[in-house]
Amino acid sequence: QRVGRLELETWPNWASVSQKTYTVLFLTYKRTDILGRVLDFHCNFALVDRVIVVWNNVDEPTIPKHFTNYNCSKELFFKRPLVNSLNNRFIPYPEIRTEAVLIIDDDQLPRGKDLELAFHVWQNSPQLIVGFQSRVHTYDSTSRRYGVVDTKHKSQRPSKENPRYSFILTITCFVHIHYLHMYTYELPRRFYNFVELHNNCEDIFLAGMVGEFLRKSGREQPCCIWVKGQGQHLEKIAKGFKGINHSNKGFWPQGRQA
Secondary structure (H helix, E strand, O other): OEEOOEEOOOOOOOOOOEEEEEEEEEEEOOOHHHHHHHHHHHHOOOOEEEEEEEEOOOOOOOOOHHHHOOOOOOEEEEEOOOOOOHHHHHOOOOOOOEEEEEEEOOOEEEOHHHHHHHHHHHHHOOOOEEEOOEEEEEEEOOOOEEEEEEOOOHHHOOOOOOOOOOEEOOOEEEEEHHHHHHHHHOOOHHHHHHHHHHOOOHHHHHHHHHHHHHHHOOOOOOOEEEOOOOEEEOOOOOOOOOOEOOOOOOOOOOOEEO
């Protein structure tokens, strides 16, 4: 079957879904004070087909009615998982009927024109992850630890020795629905369990999975495309990343800029 410019027997037939619009999929956890503003943004965006909110507040008995009955011009769905996990953001929920899925944090408000640009880039390269925030990985051979550095850092500017970036954060990114199926049902459980345990690194594993899939399909190309964009971070919380204590056998796909 054919998906965009990528022809692979392993891709299901997505003829029944659309490439002209996208589905918004985001987790929400303990941010009900800003949820209304985020819903207003997505519910009124022309390119959106449906909005799916994963209610990760698993300790709350019900979802407030003013959210479930929210006045949204798009079809709005709330999903209640059994556990609070970042893996829930990659579940291929049956309500998704588009090829493109916008994975976004519940405190992010990108500019509309930037979303339009990123979606257009994705439509031309649906086999890749397209997003706004990139990171480059580092490796310390002495401690045998990986680290992640923001590509805005002066030491990480592009050069022949240093890739521009290694992966795209899933804070805001477009992915094909097929990758949600792959992540949920085909990703080795040790990666899935790592995310459950550490509440981190799901974007690294997604990028590695996509890069490995493309490599095995005979396409030596980046896993991701970085698009310049601006927006509002409604609740900025800075968290450090200390690295993962693994050997250097990991696969690190490199990205390119749109």
